Amino acid sequence: MKSNKHPTNFPSADHDHRRCVASALDKAESYCAAQGVRLTKLRHRVLELIWASHRPVGAYDLLQQLTLEGHKAAPPTIYRSLDFLLNNGLIHRINSLNAYVGCEHPGLDHAAQFFICGACGQAAELDDARIESAIIGHAKRIGFTIERKTIEVSGTCANCQDQQRDRQG
Amino acid sequence: MKSNKHPTNFPSADHDHRRCVASALDKAESYCAAQGVRLTKLRHRVLELIWASHRPVGAYDLLQQLTLEGHKAAPPTIYRSLDFLLNNGLIHRINSLNAYVGCEHPGLDHAAQFFICGACGQAAELDDARIESAIIGHAKRIGFTIERKTIEVSGTCANCQDQQRDRQG
DNA sequence: ATAGCAAATGTTATAATATAACGTAACATA
DNA sequence: TATGTTACGTTATATTATAACATTTGCTAT
Numbered sequence: 001m002k003s004n005k006h007p008t009n010f011p012s013a014d015h016d017h018r019r020c021v022a023s024a025l026d027k028a029e030s031y032c033a034a035q036g037v038r039l040t041k042l043r044h045r046v047l048e049l050i051w052a053s054h055r056p057v058g059a060y061d062l063l064q065q066l067t068l069e070g071h072k073a074a075p076p077t078i079y080r081s082l083d084f085l086l087n088n089g090l091i092h093r094i095n096s097l098n099a100y101v102g103c104e105h106p107g108l109d110h111a112a113q114f115f116i117c118g119a120c121g122q123a124a125e126l127d128d129a130r131i132e133s134a135i136i137g138h139a140k141r142i143g144f145t146i147e148r149k150t151i152e153v154s155g156t157c158a159n160c161q162d163q164q165r166d167r168q169g
Numbered sequence: 170m171k172s173n174k175h176p177t178n179f180p181s182a183d184h185d186h187r188r189c190v191a192s193a194l195d196k197a198e199s200y201c202a203a204q205g206v207r208l209t210k211l212r213h214r215v216l217e218l219i220w221a222s223h224r225p226v227g228a229y230d231l232l233q234q235l236t237l238e239g240h241k242a243a244p245p246t247i248y249r250s251l252d253f254l255l256n257n258g259l260i261h262r263i264n265s266l267n268a269y270v271g272c273e274h275p276g277l278d279h280a281a282q283f284f285i286c287g288a289c290g291q292a293a294e295l296d297d298a299r300i301e302s303a304i305i306g307h308a309k310r311i312g313f314t315i316e317r318k319t320i321e322v323s324g325t326c327a328n329c330q331d332q333q334r335d336r337q338g
Numbered sequence: 339a340t341a342g343c344a345a346a347t348g349t350t351a352t353a354a355t356a357t358a359a360c361g362t363a364a365c366a367t368a
Numbered sequence: 369t370a371t372g373t374t375a376c377g378t379t380a381t382a383t384t385a386t387a388a389c390a391t392t393t394g395c396t397a398t
Contacts, residue, residue, distance in 0.1 A: 006312035038365090040375070059355070074378065079356065084375095095264040096319045098355060115313050128307045134299040135322060142293070143175035143327030144284050150265045150321040153304060158312030207394090209346070228384070243349065248385065253346095267384060 006158040009104075009124035010117065011054065013159065021051040024102055028090050031107045037088060042071075046081040047102065050091055055121040056099030094123060096152045101125070113151040119160035175327040178273075178293035179286065180223065182328065190220040193271055197259050200276045206257060211240075215250040216271065219260055224290040225268030263292060265321045270294070282320040288329035 011020070028047055032039040039047075049065050050057055059078050066073040082100055085091040090106050093099070094114060103112070104125045111132040116123045131151065139146050156164075180189070197216055201208035208216075218234050219226055228247050235242040251269055254260040259275050262268070263283060272281070273294045280301040285292045300320065308315050325333075 006310065008311040008313075010311075038374080040364095042376075072377075075356065076358090076378085077376070080376075095321070096317075115308070115311065117313075118316065124311070126307065128303065130303040131300065131307060134297065134303045135320075138295065138297045138300060139284070139322065139324070141175065142177040142179070142284065143330065144177075144286075144322070145325045145330060146322055147287065147324040148265075149323070150319055151304075152264070152319040153308065153313070153315055154318070155308070155316040156314045161312065161314060207345080209393095211347075241348080244385065245349085245387090246347070249347075 008158060009115070009126060010120075010122055010157045010159060017052070017054060020054075021048065024051045027106055031090070032088065034107075035088065037084075042077070043081045043084050046078065047085055047090055050085075050100055051102045056094045056097050056101040056116070056123050058097075058099050062100075092125070094152060095150050096154065111149065111151070113149075114153065115157070116152060116154045117157035117160055118154060119156050119164070122157065124157070177327060178284070178295055179289075179291055179326045179328060186221070186223060189223075190217065193220045196275055200259070201257065203276075204257065206253075211246070212250045212253050215247065216254055216259055219254075219269055220271040225263045225266050225270040225285070225292050227266075227268050231269075261294070263321060264319050265323065280318065280320070283322065284326070285321060285323045286326035286329055287323060288325050288333070291326065293326070 025044065025048055028044075029039055045066070046062055049062050053061075059075070059082060062082075063073055063075065063078045066078065071077075082091070082093075085100075086093060088106075090103055091100050092103050092112050092114070094101060094116065097116070101114075101123050105127070110127040113126040113128055113131055114123045115126065135149060135151075136146070138144075194213065194217055197213075198208055214235070215231055218231050222230075228244070228251060231251075232242055232244065232247045235247065240246075251260070251262075254269075255262060257275075259272055260269050261272050261281050261283070263270060263285065266285070270283075270292050274296070279296040280298075282295040282297055282300055283292045284295065304318060304320075305315070307313075
């Protein structure tokens with residue numbers, strides 16, 4: 001039995017990947033056009049690969065994909081694209097995994113908090129106001145000026161817990 | 170002028186390093202004795218070096234220190250000690266820096282949240298109940314079981330901001 | 339004390355992640 | 369189309385971390 005009792009940002013197993021990837025790429029194209037920055041073929045493809053995987057993916061995994069596609073790529077190729085995508089807020093880096101994941105709200109001001117499921121490998125991006133304000137509040141109290149935040153919570157998502165229960169009877 | 174208006178976990182510039190290191194090592198010794206695990210010479214020395222630096226320190230920095238001291242050390246030497254110290258809660262790993270820092274509350278159950286100053290390089294360990302409960306609350310709402318949390322906020326601490334202001338007049 | 343075992347460390351090699359430096363190609367625009 | 373800038377290709381190397389196996393150390397039971 002599949003539980004729907006929890007609202008979650010984890011994509012359901014049966015959602016339409018293709019539409020979801022296409023939509024992300026559309027948004028990215030609009031955003032880059034609006035900003036006057038160039039979402040080149042390579043950058044576009046890298047972003048597409050990241051979204052297609054639908055979970056945090058390593059730089060060298062991407063490199064391998066490109067190589068399989070006949071693109072003669074070396075590490076700098078991929079890291080430069082990743083830098084561009086990071087700088088333009090189109091992807092996030094998951095520090096605890098050394099991996100990269102598509103940003104769900106490119107162009108919008110948002111906190112990037114991640115719940116990462118070790119079972120399915122998926123990362124849900126949140127913008128929880130209470131987490132955000134608790135952090136900002138603490139920073140204010142100690143007079144700390146925030147530049148970057150890394151909020152990554154690892155564990156097991158509701159779907160995967162259900163599946164584990166199902167398997168065990 | 171030095172500001173004291175902010176309560177903070179950042180050690181003041183004039184605090185007594187030596188006492189602070191000694192105290193951390195004492196605690197570590199008691200803790201290991203109580204747990205029946207062995208804080209060997211090597212592990213003790215690694216922990217001492219981490220505390221002495223008083224900011225997050227990289228594995229290869231530690232390695233270099235040991236080498237300078239005449240210890241013929243290779244990477245596994247240091248990583249094994251780091252693993253031991255991590256597993257026993259005597260240090261934390263700062264994912265956003267690939268670096269290790271002494272734990273301020275070994276043996277106690279606590280959230281490990283870090284505010285990391287890019288200017289002085291120091292990392293303040295917090296246990297802010299509101300941050301913690303905001304995260305736990307969100308996890309509950311989405312049915313997520315938490316295993317590990319990485320909460321790292323980078324920026325500039327109050328002391329360093331004061332100093333920057335002083336320099337600029 | 340010492341034989342035997344487990345834990346810790348030494349040693350060599352290599353994996354995984356990331357960047358430096360410099361040359362070439364593509365693109366924008368005057 | 370000349371010109372400058374941005375992106376990309378290419379080679380080399382830096383940085384962080386682990387695998388695999390040999391040796392030593394220290395604990396425990398006799």
